[in-house]
Amino acid sequence: MALKDYTITVLGCGVMGTAVSSAILKAKFDPYPAKIYACNTSEAAAGLALSALKSDIVEHSFTLEGNRKAVAEADIILLACKPFMYQTIYDEVKESLNGKQLLISLLAGVTIEELTIFTPYVAKVMTNTPARFGCGTAAISFSKEAEAEYDELVLKLIGTVGEAFKIPEKNMDAATSLIGSGPAFCLLMMESLIDGGVRMGLPFEVAKLSAAKVMEGTARMVLETGDHPAALKSMVCTPGGTTIGGLLKMEDAGVRAGIARGVEEAAIISASFAKKK
Template identity: 70%
Template sequence: MKDYTIAVLGCGVMGTAVTSAILSTSFDEYPSKIICCNSSEKSSNALKAKLTHPIVEYSFGAESNKNAVEQADVIVLGCKPYMYKDVYEQVKGGLSGDQLLISLLAGITIEELQVFSPYVAKVMTNTPAQFGCGMATIAFSSEAEPKYEQLVMKLISPVGKAIKIPEKNMDAATALVGSAPAFCLLMMEALIDGGVRMGIPYDTARQCAAKVMEGTGKMVDQTGDHPAVLKSKVCTPGGTTIGGLLKLEDAGVRGAIARAIEEAANISKSFSKK
């Protein structure tokens, strides 16, 4: 696809994160125009203040957004999941039936999204995407996969890393990819609090905790080792680390985190039933 236009319907947190990631890189088949669509002039003006690029245009309101969709070859759906039917009603007059739809919505199934187009790529990513260190999982409709897989991978990979998965795994990926940054931040906050409790200044503790989590993630990714193997290498017999780990096990931290993923996945699954 050459000289194509993207319309982003809903430039909130995730819509903006994906758009920012695309704008921060370059690749073959790069879009010629991205139209960022919001519901109000206020939100559109706020977006202009933080997202500037020669190929970006801005739109707000139902009629303007419908016009943006008429121009689009690719539609990125970034609204809240419960809003997608209302958004469809607003822009359906601009749909051609052969546009590629990239959905960032949790829970909503490919079948439901095909009201926009048969060509659907369902994407789950996360807020670190805006810094190019996010993660994305992608499931395709049977119509979209042979025609648009390469393009979607090029558009979404700039968030950090993108992998293809079956749609049946997307609710779990919503929890593990989309929700888990909040779980990590809760853990990071606890690490910082512990450091502060033991006398480390807050800013120093914050930098240490953030770098520890970043480095640990990179170590798991690059070695390919099971986390338990890497964890065992930190534990000296009778040492500080094993003592701290046993406290975490006593408190059920491992099970609580796993159950948090389970609960978030179940909530994601429930969205398609509403």
């Protein structure tokens, strides 16, 4: 189904809701939304959204009555609250739902089946904070009704964050750990590179810029060549050289296993959210 002159209502327009909304606003695509409502529970909570979402099609709301009105006018609801709040939000706005709206959920650990209390048309999305800058990643799972009607539109909307692709819902916990938590894991590695550079005498700002550009350039190299990271890594390792020496020290410290186990643990925790309900 193609929507025209449609309205998006963002419920819980915090960090991730603002990141996705910002990406949508910056990308010029067809069909572009006619209006975006950015809804929060208080004026204070709306501060981030107010500063980031500056557009003549954006209207901000932080009163219950205003949020209900925004839901009633919505063609698409972007649910971006804390996962434990979705039931409370549903109870507050259920009289404004019409059963035909598309719900795009950014909530970790809340299943498509649980979200069908809002509407049968549900797209569950896992994305990350780089979405705000158009270099994010997003995995999407659909209810059968949403996939049949809104597959193309959701991929176009969420694709504005950077890269978007479909996965089965059973893989969403793994996507939560790798995509959602991944930036924090990369930032820890970046911080470690900076610390190493500073330890060996580089000024902090030089070390920070160098570490950030090394990670950015390496990621681009993997994407553009399509080569396995191990193959690209081996090209840097001169026999008896600095790189292989440094890598062996990292292997001694269990860096590779530590990162992989970190992804595994995050996925286990994501899966546990559903089991606690």
